[in-house]
Amino acid sequence: MKIVVIGCTHAGTAFTKTVKELYPDVEVKIxxxxxxxxxxxxxxxxxxHGVVEDVNKLFYASADTLRQLGAxxxxxxEVTAVDLDSKKIKYRKLDTxxxxxxSFDKIMITTGSWPVIPNVPGVDLEGIKLSKNFYHAxxxxxxxKNAKNIVIVGAGLIGVELAEAFRxxxxxxxxxxxxxxxxAKYLDKEFSDEVEDLFVQNGIKLALGERVLEFSGNGKVEKVVTDKNEYPADLVILATGFRPxxxxxKGQLEMLPNGAIIVDSSMRTSKKDVFAAGDCAAVYFTPAGRYEYIPLATNAVRMGTIAAINxxxxRIKYQGTQGTSGVKLFGYNIAATGITENWAKSLKLEVDNVTITESTRPEFMPVYKPVTLKIVYDKKSHIILGAQLISEEDVTEAIxxxxxxISKKMTLExxxxxxxxxxxxxxxxxNFVNTTALAGLKKYI
Known part of the structure; x- marks a missing residue:
């Protein structure tokens, strides 16, 4: 039995390790x-930021460790062509x-994702960087080191973390x-307002609701032009999301409109003996009850491991994802899971919500901090669909x-x-989780 693995970041690494552990006689070519x-x-x-001085510590496996496992x-x-019907790939060694x-008996597609690059003039200027891999880091x-004015395009998780680090x-x-x-994808307005206040208080300039029209400069980027303003820039980071x-x-497998490969709960694609996992694949998003594109390392390692087991x-079904995430910004711990109220409404879901601010410990204790938790739930069934929290105390495990x-479709009750x-x-x-659900329940009893 020969398996070909295309791509080896998180899903590919998890798949390879698990295959060689469970089925040591299987031939794995990556x-x-x-x-x-x-x-x-x-x-x-x-x-x-300087929290991790040595960038090499951000690896948890290597080609050598995979060889030692027998892969x-x-x-x-680079794989240049794949014929899934004839079960053959063509490749080219980039150095030579x-x-x-x-040829292969089965194939694992873990080709991952790549940053979305905006199609605007000047995007190829020197000083415009992506944030995805080791080389980008x-x-x-x-x-x-020598940049004074840094512009980040994209205020998702990567963009906000880089903004804090540079500041x-x-x-x-x-x-x-x-x-x-x-x-905006992770938090409702009352939470994002609080984070924006933190950014402004710490000297970060926010240019929200603005479309980038041009990156301007003589060979090297010097400013970013939007539909509302111009901003000086010695360095620009593009953090505008990812694509599979x-x-x-394409034309060989079923996909979402954006190209994410659709897999079943065993990580099998629409074609026999073809598996897919990680950022190249769609995931079943539990709160919405449909497939979505949610590229997260946590999804990738689970999917890669399950594909190997199956x-x-x-033998094991993928339970879906809630898109759970967390971030620490200027001393505040922020986490979210499931669907936001805003997102739910855009999907025409009938939802309600409850928010409380509670102390993390009894007020007689020498140290306690406020925590704000919001729960979004189905208005009729009271099934919980999403949650967001923020606190200076690290209570993010509650998410x-x-x-x-959410995955078990529990109710407020x-x-x-x-x-x-x-x-x-x-x-x-x-517990503040109980208290929030109880506050929501009191609306109906």
């Missing part, structure tokens, strides 16, 4: 166009130009987004609890009286 595997791009902002990685090798062909770190290094930072709020890298599979027979609550422990060092007799 084709990776880079010379590294398993880079945690979520750590780029930590490296820029055969072809590094710096040598071309070859490889090194380039950004080096370019930022901590004393840079003048401008954050631009077409949306009129930051983190699946062009070579290599010969369906993991709420992620499970069930959550309000769920059993959580009490100890004054950690929480109150009524």
């Amino acid at each position: 084709f990776e166009r880079n010379d590294t595997v398993s880079f945690l791009s979520c750590g780029i902002a930590l490296h820029i 055969d990685p072809y590094m710096r090798t 130009g040598e071309e070859g062909e490889e 090194k380039e950004i770190k080096e370019a930022s 901590a290094n004393g840079k003048e930072v401008t954050l631009i987004d077409l949306e009129n709020r930051i983190l 890298v699946t062009e070579m599979f 290599l010969f027979e369906d 993991n609890t709420l992620s499970i609550v 069930e959550l309000a009286f769920s059993d959580f422990f009490f100890q004054p060092y950690f929480n109150k007799p009524w």
Whole structure:
């Protein structure tokens, strides 16, 4: 049995490790166009900030560790064509130009994603960087040393983390987004307003609700022109989202309109013996009850592992995702799971919500902080669909609890009286998660 793996970041690494652990006699050939595997791009902002000094520590596996497991990685090798019917791939070694062909019995597609690059004049100027892989991390770190004015285009998770990191290094930072709020995909307005206030208080310039029209400069970027203003820039980071890298599979596999490969709960695609996982694939988004494109490392490692377990027979089903995420910004811990109220309304879902601000510990304790939690739920059934929280105290693990609550389709009634422990060092007799659900339930009793 020979398996070809195309791409080896998170899903590919998880798949390979699990296959070689469960089925050591299976031949695994990996084709990776880079010379590294398993880079945690979520750590780029930590490296820029100085929290992680050595960027090489953002790897958790290497080609050598995969070889030691018995896999055969072809590094710096690009797959140029795939015929899923004849079960053959063509490849080219990037360093030598040598071309070859490889057959397979089964194939694992983990081609990942690539940053969305806006189609505007000047986007190819020197000083405009992407934030995705190991090489980008090194380039950004080096370019930022002598930069004074840094513009970040895109106010999602990557954009806001980089903005804070650059500001901590004393840079003048401008954050631009077409949306009129930051983190609009993850937070409702009352939460994003609070985060925006933090950014303004810490000297970051927000240019929200603005469309980039041009990157201007003489060979090197000097300013960013939007439909409302112009901003000086020695360095620009594009953080406008990601797209799945699946062009070579179009016409061969079922996909979402954006090219994300549709897989079933076993990670099988629409074609026999073809698996897909990670950023190249769609995921079943539990709160909305449909497939969405949610590129997260957490989704990738789960999907890659499940695909390996199901290599010969369906043994474990993927439970779907709630798109759970968290971020720390200027001392505040922010986390979200499931669907926001704003997103739910755009999908024509009938929802309601409840928000409370509670102390993390009893007020007789020497240290306690406020935590604000919002729960979004179906108005008729009271099934919980989403949650967001913010606090200076790190209580973000509560969002993991709420992620499970959503996946199991629990109601306000069930959550309000769920059993959580009490100890004054950690929480109150009524945990704030219980309290929020109880506050929502009181609207109906």
